[in-house]
Amino acid sequence: MEKRKVLVLGAGGAIAKHVIEFLKNDKNIELTLFARNAGHLQAYHSLAQIIEGDVLNDNDLNEAIKGQDLVYANLSGNVDKMAKQIVNAMSAANVRRLIFVTSLGIYDEVPGAFGKWNNRMIGSALTTYRKAADIIEGSALDYTIVRPSWLTDKNEVEYEITQKGEPFKGTEVSRKAVAAYITSIITHPENDRKASVGVNKPGVYGDKPAFY
Template identity: 50%
Template sequence: MVKVVVLGAHGKVAQIAERFLFADKDVDTTLFLRDSERMADKKNEATIIDGSATDAAQLEKAMKGQDIVYANLGGKDDIDLEAEAVVEAMHNANVKRLIWISTLGIYDEVPGKFGEWNKETLGDYITEYAKAAKRIEDSDLDYTIIRPTWMDDKNEVDYEKSKKGEPITDTEVSRKSVAAYVYHLIKNPKEDVKQSIGLGKPNTEGDKPSWY
C-alpha cells in the first residue's frame, strides 16, 4: 500500500489523477485543499484535509505518514511561497518523494515562434514558476518536476517526455495524459527522480496550440 497526499486536490489535472488513484486499491489517498467542502463527495474514497499550501505546519500534518506528495498547486502570486512551504514541510515530516506540476518555458526551453508566443502569453507566470522549480531542485528531495505544454480536455493518453535542457516543440497535451504520467510515477516512484520532465503530445508542433 502506497500512501499519497494530493496538494491542490480540486485542480483539473488533480481530479483526473485522483480517479486513477481511487480505482487502485493499493493506493491510500489523502486530499489537501483550501476548501474541503468542494471534495465532500469523495469522503468515502479518501481522507480530506482543509488547509493552505503556504502554511508549512498545516502541510506537515497532512504529510506525516505519507510516502509520496503530489503537488498540483497554482497561482502566480503564491507558487514560490507554496514551494518553500512544501519543501519545509516534507523535511519536517520526513517524506522524500515529490511530484510537482510546473509549467512550460521555465528554462527558456521553447524555441521559435511558439516560444515567443508562450513567453508573451504567460509573462510573469513563467518567472514565478521558475523560482519555485529552482527551490525544489535546490532541495534534497526526490522530486520529479513536470512541465506540461498547453493542456486540453481530450479524453486521451498520448504523450512524450523530454528532459531538462532539451527543446520542447509540442504545443499541446491532454490533462488526462498529465494525470496518467502522475499516476505512473506514483506506481513507479523510482522513475525520473531528480528530473524535470517536459510533457507534450507528439506531432503537435506549431506556432501555438491548435485551439488558439
C-alpha cells in the same frame, strides 16, 4: 505489501481530479486529498482522507505531510512560496518523494516561434514557476518537476516527454494525459527521480496551440 501513502495538494484542480480517478481503485495506494475548499471533494469521501487547509499555513501542511510516502502538488498562485513551504515540511517530516507541477518555458526551453509566443502569453508567470523549480531542485528531495504544454480537456491520454536540457516539443496536451503521466510516477516512484520533465501531445507541433 504496505500501501503507499500519497498526499495530493491542490486536489480540487482539474489535473489532480484525473489523477484521483486513475488511482481511486488502486488497492496499493492510500490517498489523502488536501484542498482549500474540501466541499469540491465530497465525491471521494469514501475513497480517501480529505483535509481542508492552506499550503501556506505551517500547521495545516505539516499535519498533512506527516507519515506520507509521496507528495503530489498541483497548485497555482504563489507557487514559489508554496514550494518553499512544501520542501521545508517534507524535509522536517523525512518525506522524500515529491511531484510538483509547473509550466513549459521555465528554462527558456521552448524553441522557435512557439517559444516566443509562449513567452508573450505567460512570461510574467514563468518567473514564479522557475523560482519554485529552483527551490525544489536545490533541495535534497527526490523530486519530479512536471512541465505540461498548453492544456486541453480532450478525453485522451497521448503524451510524450522531454527531459530538462532538451528542447520542448508540442504545443498542447490534455489534462487527462498529464494526469496519466503523473499517475505513472506515483505508481512507479523510482522513475524520473531528480528530473524535470516536459509533457506534450506527440505530433502536434506548430507556432502556437490550435485552439488559439
